[in-house]
Amino acid sequence: MGAGLGTTTDGSVDAPDGTTDRRERRRQRTREDIAREALRLAVERGYDNVTVEEIAEAADIAPRTFFRYFPRKDDLLFVxxxxxxxxxxxxxxxxxxxxxxxxxxxxxxxxxxxxxxxxxxxxxxxxxxxxxxxxxxxxxxxxxxxxxxxxxxxxxxxxxxxxxxxxxxxxxxxxxxxxxxxxxxxxxxxxxxxxxxxxxxxxxxxxxxxxxxxx
The missing domain is CATH 1.10.357.10 (Tetracycline Repressor, domain 2)
Structure with a gap:
């Protein structure tokens, strides 16, 4: 038997202390936070009037970080x-x-x-x-x-x-x-x-x- 390592659904190896799971949960929370701020701004100003830079600022992330979570702005409402x-x-x-x-x-x-x-x-x-x-x-x-x-x-x-x-x-x-x-x-x-x-x-x-x- 192994030493307690498991394989996650994406093929990565999960550490015994659940590090990979926690990282994925944090990533999902960040995605949801960005999407929530985007929805708020879109309701206030109209979707086409909101920029990625404004969404990133509202979510307290750098614009380049935005694209690590969403390839396109249009992906936001389908998180x-x-x-x-x-x-x-x-x-x-x-x-x-x-x-x-x-x-x-x-x-x-x-x-x-x-x-x-x-x-x-x-x-x-x-x-x-x-x-x-x-x-x-x-x-x-x-x-x-x-x-x-x-x-x-x-x-x-x-x-x-x-x-x-x-x-x-x-x-x-x-x-x-x-x-x-x-x-x-x-x-x-x-x-x-x-x-x-x-x-x-x-x-x-x-x-x-x-x-x-x-x-």
Missing amino acids: DHDGQLERLREALADRPDDEPVLVSIREAVLEVVEEAEIDPDRTRLKRQLIEQTPSLKAQASLRQRDWYDVLAGAVGRHLAVDPDEDLRPRVIAAAIVGALQISIDRWSQLPDGDLRAKVTDAIDLLDGISGLRTG
Whole structure:
């Protein structure tokens, strides 16, 4: 047996005292702090009127440090994207094998999107900024494809087909992503909306497509 060293998810070796974990947590906190300051400034002045230098100053970092955390300014409002995708994959993997695939997808998606209700005002502000800013809308569309790919893979596994060969997984995944997008957009426009209920209702509308069912 080894001396207690473990390999982290990125392939690096984690020290016994958790140094790598602490470093990654600090890095994530810094990313979130920068993103929070960027959102505040964008709400106050308009997204296109805020510079990287101003964001860096508000976050108390050097402009060059900014680019260690975000390759582009347009990445700022999507700081949680990779974490959400990972949670979606994990939630899908944890669902029972004999469960209807649409139920598995609905419950996995709900685990991820309900985090938006932890700070609903911040989530709504981000949605509004994205809708008002063409460059952010373009970035949002690109990131939706990541969700689409994960969901298409889940449907493909359920149907025992290759999503690159069979149209059904990608068509169904596109419908699910569309339903999710519409439900989040509707929720973001309502001060007292129930996001979980809207997502559930939207996905359940797909019941019966290609043999899928929600219960």
